[in-house]
Amino acid sequence: xxxxxxSPGTLSLSPGERATLSCxxxxxxxxxxxxxxxxxxxxxxxxxxxxxxxxxxxxxxxFSGSGSGTGTDFILTISRLxxxxxxxxxxxxxxxxxxxxxxxxxxxxx
Amino acid sequence: xxxxxxxxAEVKKPGASVKVSCKxxxxxxxxxxxxxxxxxxxxxxxxxxxxxxxxxxxNYAQNFQGRVTMSRDTSTSTVYMELNSLRSEDTAVxxxxxxxxxxxYFDYWGQGTLVTxxx
Numbered sequence: 443x444x445x446x447x448x449s450p451g452t453l454s455l456s457p458g459e460r461a462t463l464s465c466x467x468x469x470x471x472x473x474x475x476x477x478x479x480x481x482x483x484x485x486x487x488x489x490x491x492x493x494x495x496x497x498x499x500x501x502x503x504x505f506s507g508s509g510s511g512t513g514t515d516f517i518l519t520i521s522r523l524x525x526x527x528x529x530x531x532x533x534x535x536x537x538x539x540x541x542x543x544x545x546x547x548x549x550x551x552x
Numbered sequence: 553x554x555x556x557x558x559x560x561a562e563v564k565k566p567g568a569s570v571k572v573s574c575k576x577x578x579x580x581x582x583x584x585x586x587x588x589x590x591x592x593x594x595x596x597x598x599x600x601x602x603x604x605x606x607x608x609x610x611n612y613a614q615n616f617q618g619r620v621t622m623s624r625d626t627s628t629s630t631v632y633m634e635l636n637s638l639r640s641e642d643t644a645v646x647x648x649x650x651x652x653x654x655x656x657y658f659d660y661w662g663q664g665t666l667v668t669x670x671x
Contacts, residue, residue, distance in 0.1 A: 475656055477656070479658075486647055486661035486662065486663060487589075487647070487658075487661055489658060499659075532596065540611070540613050540614070541587070543596055543598070543599065544596070
């Protein structure tokens with residue numbers, strides 16, 4: 443099973459700052475199999491980025507994803523944090539006919 | 553618009569079973585897979601498995617094989633997830649989520665169903 447490790451566990455930043463969230467896979471995965479979700483308290487996860495770098499419908503362009511080909515390191519960047527961006531972010535991968543999620547990065551207001 | 557509406561919260565005793573429903577609307581039911589994901593209190597997301605509404609085919613995550621059954625009713629556009637032999641560790645919010653065939657991401661999620669297992 444491919445394990446996804448997200449870092450940092452918690453990221454404390456202020457509105458307007460840039461956030462960089464990491465997702466590392468235990469073995470190489472296709473970028474087309476890497477997805478990012480945002481989850482706010484009491485809500486279901488929300489699709490942000492699929493295929494490592496494609497924004498989902500309605501997602502602002504301050505959100506971007508990177509990581510290409512078959513690799514182990516993927517990044518979610520939020521260029522200028524808005525108050526509504528403070529949440530938990532999960533990466534997800536598909537492999538061997540199943541899915542796994544990272545443990546999440548909590549983005550909190552500093 | 554697309555909606556996945558799940559059944560209400562459940563309280564179960566250890567050893568019992570629970571069946572959670574997920575009713576789809578706003579799209580063609582048979583053209584999207586439905587996945588189930590759970591989240592224990594304060595924890596991350598755990599993948600449970602997939603059902604294809606078009607043919608009822610399923611694939612369960614290894615951690616749940618033998619204990620979970622997913623089914624569907626095309627007449628009501630509803631998918632079901634039944635988990636047996638409940639234990640306290642199964643206390644979680646259970647989500648259904650939609651995937652357009654073979655896109656490998658979940659674009660719409662249900663609101664979640666809290667299942668509490670307690671004696």
